[in-house]
Amino acid sequence: MKKEIACQFQKAYTLEATGKTDVPAKSISIAIQLKTGLCVSSKMNSNQPATIDPAQIRQKIVNKETFVVNVVTSWCPDCTQKQSPHLPLFIEKLGKHKIPCFQFVVQHERLQFLSQEHESLTLEFGGHGYPRTVLIINGKIQPDSKVEVVTADDLDAMADDFIARTS
Numbered sequence: 001m002k003k004e005i006a007c008q009f010q011k012a013y014t015l016e017a018t019g020k021t022d023v024p025a026k027s028i029s030i031a032i033q034l035k036t037g038l039c040v041s042s043k044m045n046s047n048q049p050a051t052i053d054p055a056q057i058r059q060k061i062v063n064k065e066t067f068v069v070n071v072v073t074s075w076c077p078d079c080t081q082k083q084s085p086h087l088p089l090f091i092e093k094l095g096k097h098k099i100p101c102f103q104f105v106v107q108h109e110r111l112q113f114l115s116q117e118h119e120s121l122t123l124e125f126g127g128h129g130y131p132r133t134v135l136i137i138n139g140k141i142q143p144d145s146k147v148e149v150v151t152a153d154d155l156d157a158m159a160d161d162f163i164a165r166t167s
Contacts, residue, residue: 049091052102054117064139066166067100071125071132071145073107079131082150090155097163106130135162 049070060067070087072079091101106118113119125134129147136142142165149158 049087049101049103052104054115054121057102057104057121061136061139061141066137067102068094068162069125069134069136070101070103071122071130071134072103072105073110073130074105075107075110076130078148078150083131083155086150086152086155089152090159093156093159094162097166099162099166133158135165137166 052069057069070083072083074080087101094101104118104121105114106122107113113122122128122132124141125132126143126145126147131150132145132147133149134141134145146158149155
């Protein structure tokens with residue numbers, strides 16, 4: 001699947017670069033991210049989580065999907081510096097078991113949510129404390145979200161736990 005996505009994106013990127021399409025490769029990249037949870041770039045080496053907005057989360061819950069939401073803020077060093085370098089392996093491990101992982105940015109400034117819906121979902125996911133990683137199984141938010149899981153070993157153990165719970 002990854003190879004097919006990479007080929008589709010590379011084709012779109014090439015068409016855009018040569019002026020043979022009106023659809024920007026970035027738009028195709030975003031569509032791929034929303035469908036699969038994988039972030040693709042023209043370099044084809046990114047495995048960071050796709051971002052997701054409140055409406056998309058609500059729709060996935062209504063659709064009874066199973067997925068992971070990584071709740072972060074842009075001001076949090078645990079999110080941006082400690083956890084971020086280790087996310088690719090976490091996402092890859094979940095992806096092998098068809099569990100997409102999405103990043104949900106809720107604040108750019110401390111205590112100032114991007115919207116009421118960002119705040120509401122944060123509370124439903126367990127409240128403040130970032131990064132917060134939430135497992136949603138068949139549309140049901142699991143009550144034991146994980147806070148400040150930032151090391152490679154801890155993320156690997158959390159992936160194993162999430163995989164076991166969804167099998």
